[in-house]
Amino acid sequence: MRGILEAAGYVPHHRLRREAVAEALGTRAPSGTRAVASYDEDTTTLGVEAARLVRRGAADVTPAALWFSTADPVYLDKTNAAAIHAALRLPDTTVAADLGGTPRSGVAALLAALSSDGPALVVTADVRTGLPGSEDEVDGGDAGAAMLVGSDAHGPLLAELVATGSATEEFVDRWRVPGEPRSRRWEDRFVASRYPPLAERAIKRACEQGGIDSADLDHVIVIGLHRRSVRAVRGATGFAAGGLVDDLTAVIGNAGTAHPGLLLADVLERARPDQLVALVSLADGADTIILRTTAAVTEHDPTRTVASQIQAGDDRLSYADFLTWRGMLDREPARRPDPARVSAPAAARRADWKLGFVGSRDPETGALHLPPATVPYQGGELRGGQDPPETMPAPMADVPATVRTFTADRVARSPAPPTVFAVLDFDGGGRYPCELTDVRAGEVAVGDRVEMTFRLVHVADGLRNYFWKARPLPSGSAT
Numbered sequence: 001m002r003g004i005l006e007a008a009g010y011v012p013h014h015r016l017r018r019e020a021v022a023e024a025l026g027t028r029a030p031s032g033t034r035a036v037a038s039y040d041e042d043t044t045t046l047g048v049e050a051a052r053l054v055r056r057g058a059a060d061v062t063p064a065a066l067w068f069s070t071a072d073p074v075y076l077d078k079t080n081a082a083a084i085h086a087a088l089r090l091p092d093t094t095v096a097a098d099l100g101g102t103p104r105s106g107v108a109a110l111l112a113a114l115s116s117d118g119p120a121l122v123v124t125a126d127v128r129t130g131l132p133g134s135e136d137e138v139d140g141g142d143a144g145a146a147m148l149v150g151s152d153a154h155g156p157l158l159a160e161l162v163a164t165g166s167a168t169e170e171f172v173d174r175w176r177v178p179g180e181p182r183s184r185r186w187e188d189r190f191v192a193s194r195y196p197p198l199a200e201r202a203i204k205r206a207c208e209q210g211g212i213d214s215a216d217l218d219h220v221i222v223i224g225l226h227r228r229s230v231r232a233v234r235g236a237t238g239f240a241a242g243g244l245v246d247d248l249t250a251v252i253g254n255a256g257t258a259h260p261g262l263l264l265a266d267v268l269e270r271a272r273p274d275q276l277v278a279l280v281s282l283a284d285g286a287d288t289i290i291l292r293t294t295a296a297v298t299e300h301d302p303t304r305t306v307a308s309q310i311q312a313g314d315d316r317l318s319y320a321d322f323l324t325w326r327g328m329l330d331r332e333p334a335r336r337p338d339p340a341r342v343s344a345p346a347a348a349r350r351a352d353w354k355l356g357f358v359g360s361r362d363p364e365t366g367a368l369h370l371p372p373a374t375v376p377y378q379g380g381e382l383r384g385g386q387d388p389p390e391t392m393p394a395p396m397a398d399v400p401a402t403v404r405t406f407t408a409d410r411v412a413r414s415p416a417p418p419t420v421f422a423v424l425d426f427d428g429g430g431r432y433p434c435e436l437t438d439v440r441a442g443e444v445a446v447g448d449r450v451e452m453t454f455r456l457v458h459v460a461d462g463l464r465n466y467f468w469k470a471r472p473l474p475s476g477s478a479t
Contacts, residue, residue: 002114002151003160003291005061008053009262009306010046010144011252012037013438013471015315016322018138024319025133033315034253037127037142039325039415040437040455040469043070044080046125046144046258048087048454054121054146055088056303056398061154064118066096069105071257072127073098074464076178083466084123086355087454089395103225104283106257110147111287114161119150126256129326130182139227141253145261158268158300159277159291162212165205167198168285173226181328188228195229195282200236202286203278210290214238217290218275221245221263224282225254233280251310266306271297304474312474314438325415334413341460352393357452357468359430360391368394368430394430396452400473401426403448408441413458420444424470438471449473 015033022029037046047068066088068081085096099109106124113120125144130136152160173191176183185191199222207214220243224230234244245267247259255262260281267277271293279289323329352358353372360372362383367376375388382388406422420436422444436444437455450470457465 001157001160002149003157004147004268005119005150005155005157006054006058006148007158007261007265007268008050008057008146008302008304009265009309010050010053011035011262011306011309011313012041012046012142013312013314014038014317015313016317016319017315020319021133021138027133029138032250033313034138035141035143035255035313036317036322036325038437040457041142042074042456042464043072043125043127044074044083045454045456045466046127046142047084047123047146050125050144050146051084051088051121051123052397053303054148058148058155061119061148061150062091063094063121063148065116065120066090066094066123067099067109067113067120068096068123069098069109069257070100070125071103071105073100081123083355086351089352089356089358100257102284103256104281104285104287107260107279107281107283107287107289110149110261110289111164113147113149114164114289119148119154122147122149122261124258124261126258128254128256132323132328134182136183139249139254141249141255143252143255143258143262145258145265147261147264156296156299157294158297159293162276162290162292163206163210164290165202165207165209165288166285167201167205169194169198173284191226192228192232195224195226195286196232196236198286199233199280199282202288203280206278206288206290212276212290215240216276217243217278219243219245219267219271219277220280221247221260221267221278222280222282223247223254223259223263225256226282229282233282248310262306268293268297268300269302269305269307273297308474321416334411334417336411336413339413339458339460339465341463342465354467356395357397359394359396361394363389363392366429368426370396370430370432396426396430397468398452399426399428400449400451401470403444403446403450404431405446406436406444422450422470424450435469436471437469
């Protein structure tokens with residue numbers, strides 16, 4: 001039997017109040033907030049963070065394939081999944097490929113994984129935006145989601161696949177030319193006339209294949225970028241009262257390609273055994289996936305739930321900063337030289353350090369070297385004389401740390417000054433200076449607990465320089 005071995009969602013720290021948009025532009029906007037990827041986050045880093053949560057829950061399962069889906073890839077002519085593969089430190093036998101371009105690609109990757117052999121890691125992420133004041137900007141959201149798919153031979157399934165159903169039809173809903181910052185959309189009434197019949201057929205086909213009635217579904221997720229169509233499908237008769245799942249768009253917005261996986265992870269974090277979960281996605285057609293939860297959901301102990309991440313959101317982001325981070329408000333830069341393009345040979349030689357945050361450890365004294373050293377040092381001197389021992393790899397990405405000291409730099413180049421740098425003492429030994437993110441300078445204190453996060457350092461000549469920063473560890477969180 002094939003199904004979901006592990007699932008997780010990643011919701012960025014920042015929120016934008018929709019009222020802030022209305023206040024700035026003098027328009028009307030609904031209440032609530034949308035999740036915002038930080039200035040140092042993009043779809044690749046969002047995907048990494050979601051996938052790291054999955055890997056923590058199923059560390060014993062090595063995926064044979066990693067499929068990354070997004071409608072907002074940071075590169076063309078380069079596989080974005082390769083950076084996620086490197087950050088997760090997966091073996092080179094794991095195929096990493098992009099299945100992106102449209103919001104439907106996320107559910108398509110999940111369907112493909114459910115029908116293939118071997119464990120597969122499906123990673124989805126989107127950064128949704130539009131022109132200032134547009135519905136896409138106000139109602140959009142940013143997030144990542146990841147699902148580890150396999151069979152019960154690979155480990156206990158949280159939910160097993162019951163049935164699927166799809167309906168495809170070509171019509172013009174929305175479109176975006178590569179390179180454009182916003183989507184264009186057709187008139188709502190026409191689109192609303194196309195999606196509900198497609199959803200009805202997709203749901204009916206899945207229910208017939210599974211031999212179940214739609215009234216028996218315990219959790220029904222309906223999601224899509226066309227709000228009026230989603231509302232129509234949710235209002236359709238046949239679903240059990242109370243079975244419709246909150247789509248969370250009021251608090252984090254609609255994260256496009258990532259949203260189906262995010263909602264599925266949220267449901268699996270609170271479902272009971274032997275419940276039927278239906279995922280209905282509307283995007284250039286309709287797809288339905290029906291799963292049945294197993295007894296394993298009672299033992300499911302996610303590192304960080306979707307609900308806890310939503311609750312921890314910070315809604316103090318100003319609309320001006322949001323536009324700046326999106327590249328829609330060009331502000332005076334720091335009077336510092338432009339950053340240099342990252343060296344491809346150097347990055348390749350140090351990939352374990354740069355993308356996996358792997359240090360090295362002295363095999364005899366246990367001393368940790370950050371950055372890694374091939375031979376151990378002690379007190380600034382080579383330890384071992386003319387015949388020093390070789391060091392061992394020391395993965396540090398999941399090791400919490402404590403702020404030893406810090407400084408706020410107000411002249412460094414940053415979209416969100418001041419830049420906060422801190423010296424960290426890692427649990428179990430090891431000290432390293434690095435940048436803090438998702439934090440305000442006035443709220444940092446010596447002794448704060450932090451964790452590492454995969455972020456964007458800068459972009460030069462279109463080339464993205466990724467590395468690791470530290471962010472505050474949520475209160476009450478051990479890891």
